[in-house]
Amino acid sequence: MPLPVIGNLLQLSKNPHLSLTKMSETYGDVLQIHIGTKPVLVLSGLETIRQALLKQGDVFSGRPDLFTFRLVGDGQSMTFGSDSGEVWRAHRRLAQNALKTFATSSSTSASASLLEEHIDKECSYLLKKFQQLIEKGEFDPYRYVVVSVANIICAMCFGKRYDHDDQEFLKLVNLTDEFGAAAASGNPADFIPILQYFPNRSMKNFIDINKRFLSFIQNIVQEHYRTYDKNFIRDITDSLIQHSQEKKANDNSGVQLSAQKIVSIVNDLVGAGFDTITTALSWSLMYLIAHPEIQEKIQSELDRVIGRERKPRLSDRAQLPYTEAFTLEMFRHSSYLPFTIPHW
Structure with a gap:
């Protein structure tokens, strides 16, 4: 009771x-x-x-109208917003199409997409970094993995790879960590409404994190508008601007994609990718370290099917059943978050 x-x-x-x-x-x-x-x-x-x-x-599929959810992305977030109607569906389809277009677009590498090219470059850097750290002794891979993951997401959304020592870039990574910590702890004001009107340090911090993160994304989107070339789509942000200018949001609903909504979609895509992918890679590393016999079988399969002249590609997936089985079992057995984002 x-x-x-x-x-x-x-x-x-x-x-x-x-x-x-x-x-x-x-x-x-x-x-x-x-x-x-x-x-x-x-x-x-x-x-x-x-x-x-x-x-x-x-x-x-809906979200509850919680007080803190209204603060994310200036109230325009697809992930946390309470709207799940036709307009929301149209914007979601646009985000999915932009992701798919970018992921399947051809790169300069043979039989690889732009996404795979970015992943390949970042993996090469991360492996070299790990080798340097191993020579010095023990190290925590998480802080290096999260920066590499962030770089791939930024390359997808902004068409830009950052140096791992770039202060602007590290601020973005830290903001994402801070948001995750603040959101995971929950806020009583979401469930006891009167607390919204009382001074609250954690709430003030949460508002500040969201404002700084949104400001970072707004500046990049504004720069994309200034340098946009319809004949040269560089990334997901450009793809969304293209849809906006061609008014292709949705033929049935007549929904148009505003600059504010583009900021909100990019904000969601950047925020969503950091933690989940980093967590997946961290679990994978932990399982492989704990089970070296599995590590050996995966390496053997990769050597047999692909060799060491190139890195694996998504197109190789069907020929790597053991590696695929390990990945799926890792998803099944590990735990990313104790809860989903609340549904309505």
């Missing part, structure tokens, strides 16, 4: 995912609690989540 005002907050520990897991053992895979004044439905278990997010994805 929830208490007045605070609901079931006292029953959630510092690790709420563990508290909720224990509750699900008693109450089942579908249970309701109150966080502050808001009722929250908690879904656990593979089949329950599959039923909600896949089989009934359209029903559960």
